[in-house]
Amino acid sequence: xxxxxxxxxxxxxxxxxxxxxxxxxxxxxxxxxxxxxxxxxxxxxxxxxxxxxxxxxxxxxxxxxxxxxxxxxxxxxxxxxxxxxxxxxxxxxxxxxxxxxxxxxxxxxxxxxxxxxxxxxxxxxxxxxxxxxxxxxxxxxxxxxxxxxxxxxxxxxxxxxxxxxxxxxxxxxxxxxxxxxxxxxxxxxxxxxxxxxxxxxxxxxxxxxxxxxxxxxxxxxxxxxxxxxxxx
Amino acid sequence: xxxxxxxxxxxxxxxxxxxxxxxxxxxxxxxxxxxxxxxxxxxxxxxxxxxxxxxxxxxxxxxxxxxxxxxxxxxxxxxxxxxxxxxxxxxxxxxxxxxxxxxxxxxxxxxxxxxxxxxxxxxxxxxxxxxxxxxxxxxxxxxxxxxxxxxxxxxxxxxxxxxxxxxxxxxxxxxxxxxxxxxxxxxxxxxxxxxxxxxxxxxxxxxxxxxxxxxxxxxxxxxxxxxxxxxxxxxxxxxxxxxxxxxxxxxxxxxxxxxxxxxxxxxxxxxxxxxxxxxxxxxxxxxxxxxxxxxxxxxxxxxxxxxxxxxxxxxxxxxxxxxxxxxxxxxxxxxxxxxxxxxxxxxxxxxxxxxxxxxxxxxxxxxxxxxxxxxxxxxxxxxxxxxxxxxxxxxxxxxxxxxxxxxxxxxxxxxxxxxxxxxxxxxxxxxxxxxxxxxxxxxxxxxxx
Numbered sequence: 154x155x156x157x158x159x160x161x162x163x164x165x166x167x168x169x170x171x172x173x174x175x176x177x178x179x180x181x182x183x184x185x186x187x188x189x190x191x192x193x194x195x196x197x198x199x200x201x202x203x204x205x206x207x208x209x210x211x212x213x214x215x216x217x218x219x220x221x222x223x224x225x226x227x228x229x230x231x232x233x234x235x236x237x238x239x240x241x242x243x244x245x246x247x248x249x250x251x252x253x254x255x256x257x258x259x260x261x262x263x264x265x266x267x268x269x270x271x272x273x274x275x276x277x278x279x280x281x282x283x284x285x286x287x288x289x290x291x292x293x294x295x296x297x298x299x300x301x302x303x304x305x306x307x308x309x310x311x312x313x314x315x316x317x318x319x320x321x322x323x324x325x326x327x328x329x330x331x332x333x334x335x336x337x338x339x340x341x342x343x344x345x346x347x348x349x350x351x352x353x354x355x356x357x358x359x360x361x362x363x364x365x366x367x368x369x370x371x372x373x374x375x376x377x378x379x380x381x382x383x384x385x
Numbered sequence: 386x387x388x389x390x391x392x393x394x395x396x397x398x399x400x401x402x403x404x405x406x407x408x409x410x411x412x413x414x415x416x417x418x419x420x421x422x423x424x425x426x427x428x429x430x431x432x433x434x435x436x437x438x439x440x441x442x443x444x445x446x447x448x449x450x451x452x453x454x455x456x457x458x459x460x461x462x463x464x465x466x467x468x469x470x471x472x473x474x475x476x477x478x479x480x481x482x483x484x485x486x487x488x489x490x491x492x493x494x495x496x497x498x499x500x501x502x503x504x505x506x507x508x509x510x511x512x513x514x515x516x517x518x519x520x521x522x523x524x525x526x527x528x529x530x531x532x533x534x535x536x537x538x539x540x541x542x543x544x545x546x547x548x549x550x551x552x553x554x555x556x557x558x559x560x561x562x563x564x565x566x567x568x569x570x571x572x573x574x575x576x577x578x579x580x581x582x583x584x585x586x587x588x589x590x591x592x593x594x595x596x597x598x599x600x601x602x603x604x605x606x607x608x609x610x611x612x613x614x615x616x617x618x619x620x621x622x623x624x625x626x627x628x629x630x631x632x633x634x635x636x637x638x639x640x641x642x643x644x645x646x647x648x649x650x651x652x653x654x655x656x657x658x659x660x661x662x663x664x665x666x667x668x669x670x671x672x673x674x675x676x677x678x679x680x681x682x683x684x685x686x687x688x689x690x691x692x693x694x695x696x697x698x699x700x701x702x703x704x705x706x707x708x709x710x711x712x713x714x715x716x717x718x719x720x721x722x723x724x725x726x727x728x729x730x731x732x733x734x735x736x737x738x739x740x741x742x743x744x745x746x747x748x749x750x751x752x753x754x755x756x757x758x759x760x761x762x763x764x765x766x767x768x769x770x771x772x773x774x775x776x777x778x779x780x781x782x783x784x785x786x787x788x789x790x791x792x793x794x795x796x797x798x799x800x801x802x803x804x805x806x807x808x809x810x811x812x813x814x815x816x817x818x819x820x821x822x823x824x825x826x827x828x829x830x831x832x833x834x
Contacts, residue, residue, distance in 0.1 A: 174764060174786070175785055198764055200766065201764070237765050237766075238767055240767065267636070268639065269768075269777065269779050272781040272794035274783055287766070287768075293650065293652050293657070296657050296658065320637045321804065324801070347464040347467040347833055347834075357792075363472060363476055378477065379476050383787075
């Protein structure tokens, strides 16, 4: 949106290449009132962490080519790599996203012709990297799919738009801006897409309530979905 | 929002002219508006098509800037059918999520269920444990839905051009596919039939014969549709070389499905990245290089014939799989109850109720825990894609290790393909906008979610 935005600031780096989802206390995850004797139990819930080489399948080749193309910037551009459930995820620093995307699209050994949109995910516990943007890349030539993931903080939720490389991401970026409040710098018209133009807030953030009212059914009251008991 | 704010707006005017005259048409008053516009000497007319226009396949608003009969600019305004399905799914169990996902693209609901369940299964790591019969039933249901969705695309497309017979013929054919779907799942659409780990229901007695009886009925409707349309001079005049989207713009706009295949790319996820055992079926992926609306109708018709071929193969397999399981063996994931048809409609089977209420306290606890709490899914994320009638339907699911999705995001092909509306319509006639919308074949329930 604004051209003056400085994106050279230090990108938040995940400690040891991990994404913290949640810290759960006690047996049932809720605070206080836990009479099970497990009240002191503390569990850290994390996304699968960084993977060491070899990654397996075609993954090593793709990362090698990308690192070669990025040259000396490879180290800071690709923060870490995760291979989980047969999927390759590249965690990319936002200031290098455009360059990575361009290489992914243009190099003949990569040829990820299509970006299948951008999916935002909100991890409020992942301090300094609360908002993640996941870009699934699809190569029709090589029949491969990988994911590029960019993490930013809530206070500085800005990611360069990749619509100049992948024009198809125009509406997808608008959607993620609408629901998560991630501002895609350089997007041609970053308007809300699903919510009304004057809507306040970004509905798919975790701190945004679902809403709803309690329902009476056969004399009993069923609370609204986000106030029901959680089995986390 | 303050007036001086320079935020881009999706629905507001893109020019700053407070004196621009505004007209609201209610039908029947067109001549007055035309006279007034002529009196003011306005060259540039901006009209809103929709959101409540019968040819927009739901509630789509198209903002058209026209000069005479020529469209100079077209923009799509969406979001009128946004129901927060993705947000809602974060507050329900993985199994309940199916009920929400199925309501996105309600014309092709089976695919929404399938892609979400495939994502859940990938997170659970049970993709290979799904029994063969469940996969055959999934393929059968998806292909029947594909036929239904294509028939709606062709039928409503014909109706919008004034050919009501096309619509009635297509809908009769679609009803035949619905009868099979209803016999299996109890519902015509929004079935919640495909569940994580398998499918909700085994085949009833006489099902395979019922499927075989349906095939010639649908084939007959497809033949009729081809006969009344493809050689018709009006049909050819309205669709040939209209709404052209060549290879380069199609690729740069990420268009998939029949639109991409009409531009010459034989990309079909069923072939490229098979799921549910599609690699074992014999079928073709029809393509064209004409890249116009006419070729897309032909491709959709041809795809229906290919889907019938797959349905035939499914019927043969179901015969061999009589009595095989339709849910994963893992009792910690598999839904405990089977449904059965009672005098007052479909409900839990009496045998299951007898078992949990009369025989086994443990079975009751197990049922209660699984139905209220759901099953835990290990933390992580997965992306899966299926070939929906409109294109590539993707699903990004994230789990925090709990019983509910941390995030479920769907890449609806209609949402992506609708971006091509401007390039399809600008420079063309106003009447061709309707053809362009029909040829994209998006469903706003899926676009807005």
